[in-house]
Amino acid sequence: MGIDPGSIVLGAQILGGVLGVVGTIQQVSSQNAQYAYQAGIARNNQIIAQRNARYAEEQGTRRETDEIMRVRGFIGAQKAAQAASGVDINSGTPAAVREGTSILGNRSIRNVRDETMRVAHGYRTQGAGFAAEAKNLDASRSSPFMPVVGSLIGTAASVGGTVMDFRRDGVPSFADWFVSA
Numbered sequence: 001m002g003i004d005p006g007s008i009v010l011g012a013q014i015l016g017g018v019l020g021v022v023g024t025i026q027q028v029s030s031q032n033a034q035y036a037y038q039a040g041i042a043r044n045n046q047i048i049a050q051r052n053a054r055y056a057e058e059q060g061t062r063r064e065t066d067e068i069m070r071v072r073g074f075i076g077a078q079k080a081a082q083a084a085s086g087v088d089i090n091s092g093t094p095a096a097v098r099e100g101t102s103i104l105g106n107r108s109i110r111n112v113r114d115e116t117m118r119v120a121h122g123y124r125t126q127g128a129g130f131a132a133e134a135k136n137l138d139a140s141r142s143s144p145f146m147p148v149v150g151s152l153i154g155t156a157a158s159v160g161g162t163v164m165d166f167r168r169d170g171v172p173s174f175a176d177w178f179v180s181a
Helices: 005-084 092-140 145-169
Strands: none
Touching: 005 092, 005 145
């Protein structure tokens, strides 16, 4: 006595279900590894953005210091030129000219400071975006439990349907050992 066709069909369905479960586990595992990799990249990008913010602040501080020195030097040159011309440098137009230069210089220094703050804020915002992306990717990782259970239930339903069809049609199979009349 050989293997009956019904047993072959049921065996193939069960084997297909087992392979489906293995494939589901591998797929979820691969997807989780991809999420972990992408989250790692986002975290690295966050670190780079934070470093860029610090670098922008350091560079801005140097630019601000340079601007302060430039303005002071210019005012000093004005004062020296005014003194060399023989006018009273402590009142009137000469003092007003230096005061105007000081006001414009302070505005220029503020502009450098504001630009530094904008650039650093942009990098910090970018870093926060990368942190959120990493957190979202970490949350996307999942357990294969539910897909595996779904695959097993689908296989059980398919095998059960086939057994019922065989029983209805009178086709003998090894399933008759498990299903009583």
